[in-house]
Amino acid sequence: MRTSLVKLYHRPLKFLKFRNMGTYRNTLNLQEEDARKIFLAGVNSVIPSELVRSKVRRRDNILTIVGTENVSLDQFTSVNVVGFGKAVLPMAEEMIDILQGRLNRCIVSVPEGTRESSLPAVEINRGAKDNIPDENAASAANKIVQLVESCKETDLLIVLISGGGSALLPAPKPPITIEEKGRVIKALSRSGATINELNTVRRKLSLVKGGGLVQICKSKKIISLILSDVLGDPLNVIASGPTVQNTDDAQDALNVVNKYIGDLSSLPESVQNVLHEDVGVQRDFSGVQNFIIGNNTIALQQASVVARELKYEPLIVTSRLEGEARLIGEKLAVLASLIGDETIHRDKIGFLIKELHLREFDTGTCIRKYMQEFLNNLIDARRQRRDLCLLLGGETTVKVIGNGIGGRNQELALSAACQLHHLKPKSGITILSAGTDGIDGPCDMAGAVVNSLLVQEAIAQTISPADFLDNNDTYNFYKQVFSGHNHVHTGHTGTNVCDIILILISHKVSHCTKSRI
Template sequence: MTDSTPTREQAIQIWQAGVDAVASDRLVRNAVRVEGQTLRVLDERFEPGDWDRLVVVGAGKAGAGMASGVAEAVADSDWAKKLTGWVNVPADCVRPVPGFTLHAGRPAGVNEPRPEGVEGTRRILELVRGCGPRDLCLVLLSGGGSALLVAPTGGVTLADKLAVTKLLASRGADITELNTVRKRLSAVKGGGLARTSGARRTICLAISDVIGDPLDVIASGPTVADESEGPAALNVLQNYCSNRTELPPAVWAAVERGSHTGGVPDSVRTEVIGSNAVAGAAALAMAAKLGFVQMSDGSAVAGVAREEGARLIELARANADTVVDLPLCIASGGEPTVALSDAPGKGGRNQELALAALDAVWDAPDGLNGAVILSGGTDGEDGPTDAAGAVADDAVIARGKALGLHPRPYLDRNDAYPFFEATGGLLKTGPTHTNVMDLRIVLVPAGG
């Protein structure tokens, strides 16, 4: 039995168990393996004599780990000699992987399309376009793929796409809404990559960073037909941008004409191999080992980050009386949004959520009353910062009050990072090489 008072270290251990369960190389090795000389991908078998090349392309924050999983799976087999790989990843994820070029498609902590991503995507499209009837193509996709797989459609520039993304994100658009628009501005998203492939068989392995794991939304669905209705992208733009002059005319024109939408060949298959639900279940399994009663808040939590922080406080209070002899662990997954102020400071949605939780109890005599709330991005990134998220506990409250700080002004200007930097609450992990949205851990002492 664990001590009745939870600790920050336990919250981190439980969170890390969830992240480890969706390690990208592990997920890929479960899906790709060589038995004798036969390559197995999911439930399909491929004999080396029937294929000239194994072409592997992809994009995402988990790209380096996914590439390593493929390289390890085919090592010491005939397939290793057939392997040619190119994957666009964030700059801090670049590392040597046999058979692969890991291309820095954007700088670390800058989750937006960049010219280097455009160049990397050009090389990817060259590779898949050059595939023939004796080539097998694997596509490795993960969260962050939308910003790393970039090929603006005719008439739309990279600057135009950036303007759209920044405006929608600043006004609280969620990932599904963002991707609905981005697919209409791209020659690679919405099935564009699949339609380019000349391979006899193309299989996409995806690690989902989207609520509900919709295939057409993960990395904006480069291997999946666009399932959104024709007016959907236009409706998103009109909802968040009533003044047409705020966006370039080329953007409105591309969205209104529907861009390049269409189906994908029957030779293309896309499957999810990892998700937030897997991470949440693994986190609760670790909590059980540590002696906690377990409760799931689900893996589809959206909403607004500052409201979710307050909601988690209420959830902890509501369930505090249900555990008497053992402490409680609540695992919560998903991805809330942040509505930015006119002059936002430094932070991310996980840091803002944790800060909102602190704000909800700041003036209470007992503070968090021994509870611990950790909110972290499973990719190791949270906004344009070097933190994965933050931890809120009574120690952070004590340091903040000793320094004369109050969370409310920081919360109002989306400036959580300096607050947690000063109070010792930042969660820093570096790149985790996976991405299944966010994972939050709430620990409540026994007896409330």
């Protein structure tokens, strides 16, 4: 299959008029272009079809998931593929191509508005508008359940999973209706339940989540290929773990509901009853394999390769950044300013990193060891007079109180820009924050890229960044200052592995006087 990689749209700098064009501004201009290239490299490394193509190989009738066992297709009577999630159509198309001559059926449940496919073999069902389960998604789930139930012991089932899979495979335990289940999930979500908590409840209320899809399938071999949109890739959370053995306690879902809703009597009786049920015994899962084929770490790693090619010293800080976007933006600006200073402030940097919980959990590295390595790399890079590129992945949050337009990435970036303006760092600093899905909040931009001069330039245009931040109107801030030049614009990328935040720090101290910046 041919894939089109994601492109960036942006107004070239030459059309913009900057005052005081000087060495410092030039450094920032270059950093901005580099930040965009590095981000794009990260996104393009997690394009779903490419991931399937690179991780699944077929030679004659031997199917290999790279880095694991080989499976002979000859041992199976038939091969079926099912998929649910925002990114599974291109994944399915690649699988169909790979399974040529061996595929029985392929059914996917994808969001409303998803494109057509040129492959007639893929049975596309569209539903769950705005990520809310509906009758269309329920009917898709029904078709998928029927196919999975019809699989024989000697069949191979391949399951394709990506973010949004929970809403696209709704099969509530009877007598709960789709509407009732949706109401409970919405109430929890509005009360601030995390995705881990939401999906704990979804596992309890569903026939197919929490390993339920395996439970209804007789096939001895089930292979799941998963594109993770959850920090840390917890298999039971991504799309609520339909092919992962359920290890929940009978009390877990009840605890979540108690925490956020409190009075269970406000819930439909059907939901109350199922919440009180025991978690049943599940079948043998030894023939089930769940593979993460793409995640935020992969995107950060590829971004760091390109950062190095662009002559930066890349330092991956974390793939699990969480917290209030504005606060995180401020802290990252302080961290960048400290790192950009001539003296290395070991204690202050260490304190900030701990405070931000920027640990590289993925490698299992303990925080002390990680900090030591981080500081050593930093000192080395400084000695060699190399520019730095810090890479972070994750997903921050925004409590929207204003009535403006924006998203967590645009808000993080503007808050960082305000802090940089306040701190007046001597090094050139550029911060990019953008969603790998290309959509930040309810607007058509992936995020924004800012630097240590942006706020000064906004103020010179009598634009107050604080007012825009307070009204959660960061989208319009960027539109007004330099006509949206600072936006990161990709359109829908077709993938989603959370957000990427890049911090570029020049080793050169500004030639401009402090008052200049």
